[in-house]
Amino acid sequence: MLNLRGREAILAVAVTAVLLHLGMFAAPASAGDGDKPRGGVTCPELVPDCDINAGGGAGGQGKPDKPRPGGKPSGGGGSAKCYIEWDNIGEVPCHDEDMGWFNSADQCYWEVLAPQPAKDAADWEWGTAAPDNDAERAKGKVYNVTCPGAGRELMGGSTWSLNPPPGFGGGPTAEELAQEAIKKMRLLGADIRTAPKVGKTGLVGMPVWIWNAKTARTWGPVTDSASAPGITVTATATVREIEYVMGDGGTEVCTTAGTPYEKRFGGQPSPDCGYRYTQTSASQPGNAFNVQATTTWVVHWAGGGQEGDITTTREAEPAQITIGEAQAVAKP
Known part of the structure; x- marks a missing residue:
């Protein structure tokens, strides 16, 4: 239930909504203030080459690069962005001098x-959220909540909460915590294995088998979490595909880890991840094709009343494949 302060805030909400539509909102405060890096991703130790593309996040859409009201994509590095989806308001400042910090879970300012x-x-x-015990109640704080947008006045008012909402005080958002969870996973690229293997020679036109020696960090699933006051985000990573660049100008994209080769397969092609060379590797450095692989991981995260997906790639240690040509031997 609203107290006097909460009912007075209703009058300010109507004015705020008008200012939003007229573009007269206060300029956004930088989400990168202070010493802590905001947005972007630092590659984890042992993974010097990585790329992250984030989707979902502020509005909880859960789909990468989905346009939001106002034409802003939901992906991304850089500073955190805040959005109100009601009434097609679109992007708003993450902090307002009069209303406080934006909480993307309820799209209100606290x-x-x-x-x-x-x-x-x-x-x-005090409302139903606050405990009856004075000592327990003293552990939290009362916040004035303002929810811009037509018809949303009753969502605001004065509210007791044990912890501040995500993003309060410039703290990490749910999506930023998801990125922290990804760094803790220490995801790797593929552990490339082939037949013919290193040191052996295959033949032009014959099947080449390719597979990833599966571990949790090269194939998944991997689950980890990251926390900040009042919010915990849990993320799970799985591999979507591995793209192999075969060294002769060709590529092979595999959506499975591939099947390890066994002698009993003879000259059969791989059932799920294979290749055939049409030329020898004699002209290549070291007389071998240099095979490179890029693994695309998809990470689904949830926490703070939101969820989303992040794609991230990892490069593999290259492998070499030697390909020769069968020579016909004339009989005397």
């Missing part, structure tokens, strides 16, 4: 009420 109500305030309606 500001610590000052001064805080006294523990024994007889006229204060």
